[in-house]
Structures are given as C-alpha cells and as structure tokens.
Amino acid sequence: MTNIRIDIASEFKDKGFKAAEKRTRSLTRRFDDLSKTAKRTFISIAGVQAIRKSVTAFLESEKQAQRLRTQLAGINLEFASPMVTKYMNATALATGKASGELSDAFVKLSQATGDVTTAQELLQTALDISAATGMDLGSISIALQRAYKGQTSALTRLNIGFTKNNLQGKRFDEILGQINKRFGGAQAAAAGTFAVKVERLSEAVQQAKEAFGEGFVRSLDNSKVSIDELQTSVINLGKALGSLAALGTSIAQNIGNAFTSLYESIPFQAIFKLFEQLTRAGGFIVTGELIPSFDASAARKAGDERRKNEISARNDLRRKNALIKAEQKLITTKKTGLTDEQKLKRAGTVFDMENIQIVAALQGRINEEQRLRLVALLAINNDIADAADKTTSAILALQAPMLNTLGIQIKASDNASTVVNKIIDAQTKLFLVNAGISNIPKAKNPFEDWDEVMKNIIKNLDAIAEKITKMPSASTTATATSMTSISTPSGTTTTSSIAAPTGLGAVARGEYPRTAEVLASVIASNYAPDLVTAALGMGAVSRGEYSGYVPTPYSAGMGAFGRGEYGAPTVIVNVAGSVTAEADLAETIRNSLYDFQKSGGLINIEAVAI
C-alpha cells in the first residue's frame, strides 16, 4: 500500500512518549549508579597502589636496616643495632632527613670511630653543618670520617671556613670544637623553619608508609588469606579494569556489577579489613596520601554503614511508594469502574421501559398516595436509597390508620423495614389465630335432621290416615274422585282423577268428622303449602319435585291451562259434609298460597298450576 493518504481527523496518544521518558529516566539512574560504582572502584585501586608503595618503602627500609646491622656487626656493634635504628628514626623525625641518609652517614662515622656514642656526636655535628651550609649529609659525614682519621684536607673541601693551614697540626678534638662552636645549634635552629617542618612531616609520612608496609606484610604473612586468592583477586581487578576501558558505557551496568562483586569478594574485603586494622594499630595520622587514617577509616566505615542504611531506607520507601501507588491505582480503577457503571446505568435507563411507565403514570391524574407510591417505586428502581426511604415512610404514615386496625402501631422513627417486620409479626399472629379457629370442633346444626323429622311426620300422618281409613264409614261420604275437569283445546273434556291422600280422602268422605276437622285445621295452619301441593299434586308435578310421580298426559296441559291458552280454568270445589265452609276452605288455600309465596316459592302462571 502506498502512503498517499489524507487524514481527515486525528487524535494524539501520548502513551508511548511517557514510556520512552520513563526508560530514559531509568537509563540515567543506571548511569548514576555506574558512576558511583566506578568511583568506589577507583578509590579501591588507589588504595591498592598505596599499599604497594607502603610495602616498597618498608622493603627499602628493611634493606637499609639490614645493611646497618651488617656494618655495625663489622665493627662489633651489632648489639647496638636496635638502639641505633631507634635513634635514626628519632633523628629523622626531628631533622626531616631521610632515615636512609642518616643511616648511611652513621655507618660511615661509626666505621671511623668504632664507637656508637662518638659516631652519634659526629652525626649531630654533620647535621649541624648540613643545616648551616645546605650540603648533603653524606659528603659531610665522609669529610668528618676522614678528619677523624687525620685527613683534615677533606674538611677544607667542604668550604666551611677552614683552610689547610688552619687545620694543619691540630687534633681532631680541637677541630671538632671549632666546628661545633661555629655550627652548633644550626640544626635546632633550622628545625623551627617551615621548610624543615615540612621535611619532618614528610619523613613522618615515609616512616608511616614503612610501618604500614611492615605491618601489612607481616600480617599478611600471619593471616589466613592465601596468596593465590589475593593474586586471583588482583588479576580479576585488572581484567575488570580492562573490560571497563574496552567496552565503554553501553555495558556499564555489567562492569559495575563486576566491580561490585570484586569489591565484595572475600579476599578483597580481607585486604581492606587488614588495612584498617593496621592503620588503627599504627595510630598514624597521615595526610597527603590515599592511606586512610584511623579517623578516615572509621569515617569511611560509618559512611558505608550510613550509605547502606540509606539505600535500605530508600528501597523500603520505594517499595512503600510502589504499594501506595498500586493501591491508589486500584482505588482509581474502582472509582472509574463505579463511575462508568453509574454512567452506563444512567445511560441505560434512557430506554428503561419500566421507569418510563412510572414517569408516565406520574403525569396522570392520581391521588397523593398513588403519587407517593410511584415515586417510591421510581426511587427503588433507580437505587436512590434516600428518596426510597423517605417516600416509603410517607406511605407508611398514610397507611398508619389502616395498620392500626390490624394492631400495628407505627412510630415516627420507624423505617420501612421496621414497619414491614411489624406487619409480618401481626400477620403471623393473625395466621396463628386463624389456625386455632380452624381447629375448633364444628358446631351442631339444629336443622340437620329436619328432613328425617319431616319424613317421620309424614309417615305418622300416613299411619294416621290409614287408621282413619280403616275406621267404620260415616253417614257422610265425600267424593273427591273428580277434582278437576280439564277442557282440551279440541273441545273434549277429560276428567282426571288424582288420588288424594288416603287420610284426606277419609276426611273428605266425612268418615271421621272430628278427626277431619282437626286435620284440616292442622293442615291449614302448619302444612298448608306442602299439603296443598301434595294433595293437589299440581305444582309438584309441574315442577318435577316428586320423581316418583309419573305425570299424566294432562300434566302438561295444566300449564297451558294456567296460561289461559285453553280459556279460563274452572275450579270446582265441592265440599261435602260439614267439615268446613267453602269460603273458609278457599281462604285457607289463599293464605297458604300467600305463605308459600312468602317462603320464596313462585306463584305465577308459569310456575304454578293449581
């Protein structure tokens, strides 16, 4: 694909740039670490060089001492060697002359005198001459040596004010007296000068070096550090230095690590510890060299310790900061997540049909309680706890009177959950009460056996009727065989004979006038409707209430008859005998019909057929 393109709109992303900046910072930090490591390494190298110089000085000093011992041994003064050496060191420190130079001068003088004391006196004279004239001590000591042996001409060559004539014929004591008179105290006077002080200090340094070298070599010889390990360490150091020079800064970190490992290696550390111990043992305060003094060593050690502590503290702090940052990041992520969630929820509710419906319902005509309920529902749907609590509390307050009837007392401090709990408690109690009621034994129905009673009554009545029937006939006969005459639409008249109850027939027949009278009154007062229905058989037949009854063909005609389809019915009631008056019987029947109607029965054309 070609790179011919037009960017209409772009966005800037700085993520990579931040990463690059971070890496650059990291690289800079690594270079700083490298410089620190290199500094430490070069200090180590300087320390090694100082050790080398010290050892060299010690070896040179040892050589001189050996030579002194040999020469003193040649004149039988070997026993005085330590004292002479001590004297030499003290003189060197006092005059600033090199101990080697003093030693050579002293050997020459002692060879001439054969006496340590005389040699010391001559050496002092030589030092005075040297201090006064600035000539080297070796030349003066040779001249004095020769003069001691009688060759005074050597003194004239020193050009110190003595001529051949002045010295000729004089003894060495006299000459020495003149010399001391002339140059005596010159050395002491010179010792106060700054130049000599510096020389003295230098000599002290030299002696310190020698002492350090002596101590180092002796301690190394006595220590457990093997020469092989030391050699390996030194070779490694050389290799590391070579690598440093060759590879440059690109692999600086590796070199730094190499130096660090070398620095921290056991032989190297042993050397440094030894170095410190020797310095402490010597107790020298040396300046002008890279040999650490006691104070410098202690300071270095304290500095190392402090640096270690600082590094440790810094690492701890860094770890803590990293943890804090991680925690903050987590919190931020959570917050962002919550915010996003809220945003999404908020945005999602745009299409929330449930909320939309609630809002639509709120805009309709509703009463305050309904409004409160809708607002509460809206708040619950949208997880607005405060509003939900307030609205539900308000609803509960409105419901308080009703709840009171259920035995629930609401306080102002009650929240929704408390009220709900109270309702549940109340409902639970109610349930228990209901459960208790359901377990109460069923009450006895006083009309439960009513059907049976009625049957018995009817049965008794039948028995009475039967007995009445079987009684001897009376004068009065009742004929009730033809109770109805039905005119059919065709004009033919059919007479149906419906059998009346036996007892009633007997009564009707007037066989038991009194019994019939009593029965009539009983029937009229108590059993009129049923009895009338039963007696006449018309309503019951038409309603089909008596299944055992087989309707006659005329039964269907009765309704039609009642509805007037066959003209006005003619009901003829013949009352035979003196049972009751006709009007009374009609009234009784009418009243019975009224009572029947009162009891819920239908008295109309469709339902009743008499």
Added chain:
Amino acid sequence: MPVVVEGVPELKKALKKFAPDLLKEMNTEIRFALKEVTADAKAKVPVSAPGRLTNWNDNGIAPQSRVLGRRAFPKYNSSVIRKGLTYSMGRQKRNPQGYASLYTLFNKSPVGAIVETAGSQNPYGRRQKANRKYGESFKNIGNSNNPNAGAIFVGAMNDVGALKKYDNKSRFRGRLLYAAYAENNGKALDATMRAIEKAAKAFNMRAALKRVA
C-alpha cells in the same frame, strides 16, 4: 493538516453501546462526505493511459522488473486505480509523532500513486541516464536512454489534471485524491466534524433527559 480531536473513539464506543441509531446516523453522514471525495477522485481517472502512453496500458500480461527482486513498474489500469481510491472510518496505526488518524482517505494502488504524484518532486521529470554526467551517481537518475523521458511522462500525467495541494499548509500535491480533496474545499472535513458534534450533542441530550426523568 488533519484536525486533532479528542474523545471520538470513546464517543463511538458509547454510541455503539447505548445509542446505536446515533452511531449509524453519524457513520452514514461521514461516509457520505468521504465518498463524495473519493467519487470525485475516481471521476478524474481516465479510462486508458493519459497522453499518448498507449504502451503503458495494462494488456493483461504481468510486468516484470529487469532487476531481480524488485517490483516492476506497474501497468496502467483504471479499474485498479479506482479501486484503490477509498476511505477508512477506523482508527489507523499511530505514527511516530503520536498521532492516529480517525477518518482517512486513501489512494492505495501503486499505479494510482504514480498518476497521483508524478512530477510533484520534479515538475519536468527526473533526469535520465542519457544526460548523466560521467562519474555522477546513478541515484535518482532514470534508466531511459531518452533524456526527455521524465518530462514526457509528467506531461502526459498532467493531462489527467494539474497537481494540487490539498491545503495551504500541506507539502503534498497530487492530481487525483489530493486534487479532489482540494476541490472539495473542506466540505468533507466540515461534514465529518458536524456529524461527530451532532451525534455527541444528541447523545448528551438523551443522557440529560434521562437525568431529568
């Protein structure tokens, strides 16, 4: 210079999730605007090779480079050029300066790029080896024995249309896509920005309405 905007990818994400209809509408508007430019550019592509460069027409035989391993100079094929004139509505790879294009117009085909940019560096064509001085480097020198080959080719390409900058600040010049975009007078850019703003506004309004509800 492209317009640097912020939040468009986020807006697109939000629209995709919560208001896909708005996203669809926005994309439709932007697509219409971009298509207008590419259609104009396509309209500039001649059916056959411009000028009298009849031998440059694609005869169905794949060209081969005389140098092993190098791509041959492509043949002129108008359908290939038209096909390469297209657009993208997706975020492109970020460039070293940190910018990522959101809506881009392309001239993808190599032959289309040749027609587009021929003469933009050297208005009279590149020097050919025929007039190369002795000892001079072959760099940027054509292989033709005709010293006027470059000028002839650029002249033929100018039959397609003049080289145009697509805006005053741009150093790019071309005669197909760049020219079409220049002639569009920023309408595509305006329409794109308007569509983005419109979608953002509509989306925010919906959110505000919801908050009120």
